[in-house]
Amino acid sequence: MSTHTIVAPASGPGPAGVSIIRLSGPACAAVGMALLGGLPPPRQARLVRVLDPDGAPIDRALALFFKAPHSFTGEDVLELHVHGGPAVVRDTLAACLAVEGVRLAEPGAFSRRAFQNGKMDLTAAEGLADLVEAETAAQRKQALRQMEGALAGEVERWRETIIDSLADAEGDIDFPDEDLPPGLSLRARERIAALRASLTGFLDDSRRAERVRSGFQVVIIGRPNAGKSSLINQLAQRDAAIVSAKPGTTRDIVDVRVVLGGMVVLVSDTAGLRTSQDEIEAEGIRRARQRALDADLRLGLLTHEDERAEFADLMRPGDVWLLGQADRIAWPAAGSDEIVISSVTRQGLVQLEELIATRAQQDAARSEAPPLTRLRHQEAVREAVSALDRALNAPAEAAELVAEDLRLAARSLGRITGRVDIEDVLDRLFSQFCIGK
Incomplete structure (x- = not known):
């Protein structure tokens, strides 16, 4: 058990209907006596008046006391559910800190005490x-x-x-x-x-667990000016990538984090694939090809049927060809692994979003075994x-x-x-x- 008591807000910052001030440690009884006139019975909520060090009222609040070892941290824990105004929270914290042996908690301090007192292991x-x-x-x-x-x-x-x-x-x-x-x-x-x-x-x-935590990785590949940046802006619903008629504008990878079908998806815009003598653009193309190889799903964006052969080596079974710029190109009927799209009219965008979400959900549900979530x-x-x-x-x-x-x-x-x-x-x-x- 620790020799000092920690205190901190356990709820989010800013004005709110209720804010929770949490204390853990041996001085909870002293704090209860100084601020409340005594502790409530363990595990019973009581309406109390919270007083400052001079005995003046700060707020009317609910108080909850958890006697060690039957608490989250394994120590005595006192929670004050005060009104969430900044002045109330500030003055309540100040009154707690005025009690000897109480100090502000650092990030994770309550959970660390729970671990040290055997209430949880590291994975928990x-x-x-x-x-x-x-x-x-x-x-x-x-x-x-x-x-x-x-x-x-x-x-x-x-x-x-x-x-x-x-x-x-x-x-x-x-x-x-x-x-x-x-x-x-x-x-x-x-x-x-x-x-x-x-x-x-x-x-x-283990990559399955990483994808759930950090995002199912989708990469858009294609030639310069195929419309990759416009497409990623549509998926993100904001101007995440620079769109320009000048070929080679995108030289590095642009990652956009979106939520589709309840899944976090990391969509990457990459440099247009072509032969380039520009050293910086060539490095961007190399990174684009590597990211494509590492991705969970590749979207090959075409503006002409002949372009398939240029980066077909990067595509894998289950990947999708996007027949782009449909607002000005008359594509034939799409095959089973193709979607006709336009970033101008949003044709095919809903279908594409549903496909990505389905793939991400299927990937996450592939195994029921507990995953290795951390490196x-x-x-x-x-x-x-x-x-x-x-x-x-x-x-x-x-x-x-x-x-x-x-x-x-x-x-x-x-x-x-x-x-x-x-x-x-x-x-x-x-x-x-x-x-x-």
Whole structure:
């Protein structure tokens, strides 16, 4: 438990009907006595008068008290639900800070105390941060599952499998001459191989979680002056990219974040694909081709049928050809992988938006397994896979090496939930939270 008490607004800034002032720590009782004349019974809301240090009233508010360890942080927690005017919030905070032992909370301080007091693991804390930042239903669902322990439960099952295998390996080390059941090493290797395959599958699927958090990546490719920038402005419903009749205007990648069908989509406008002697434009074309290769969906924008061959090497099965500038080009009937569009008349734009949203939703729903949402999760799993590979490739008689690699694998996975070696990630993680959380 901490020796000092922290306080901060737990609700958004600005005037509001209600603002929540949250305190956590041993001085909650003193704050209750100084500001309210006493604490309400635990877990019961009481209407109270909030007083300043001189005994003058600040506000009439609701007070809630949570006795340790039955609170979000595991400490005594006091919440004051005051009216949301700036003066009320300011003066209530000042009255709390006038009590000895109370100080302002830094970003993430409440959640960090919850972690340190065993109320949540690191994956739950990260899920909470993602839930606060969620813009779409898909992000909310993913964050809520992680906050409620879906990923932590999976990681713990992985660790238990390694520990079981480690017990088998150490049996060969500690009791080589004992009459133990045959096949201990074989049984351990079978578990290790199955776990390695499972971890590799999670790594292969990790981009799905990144797409839910950061956006399903769509890239528009085509020749200069095909209308890529006009199209991205239509999708964004604002002037996100410069539109000019001069070829080669777009030289770097322009990313626009939009929400389609409840999914975050990152649409990229790229340099027109052509042969260029201009060093800067050529670099933009190289980046455009690389971004196209990395994208989840490519939109090939055409102004003439002959242009397909120029960048067909970038298109993949399931990608879409856009037959552009339909307001002045008479295209034939579109095929199954084609959409006739015009940024001037908005012909085909609704169809295109629905297609992108459907693809993003299908991608997000591809697996029900709890995803690896953070780069640090993926790095830890990769380290565990490498250790398991070494264990599988060790000589049959080298039980000591197998056991050591299994310990390293378990340790790598333990870092995901915060069981081991977590000090280096705590500051970075909780500094990303808003103040009051």
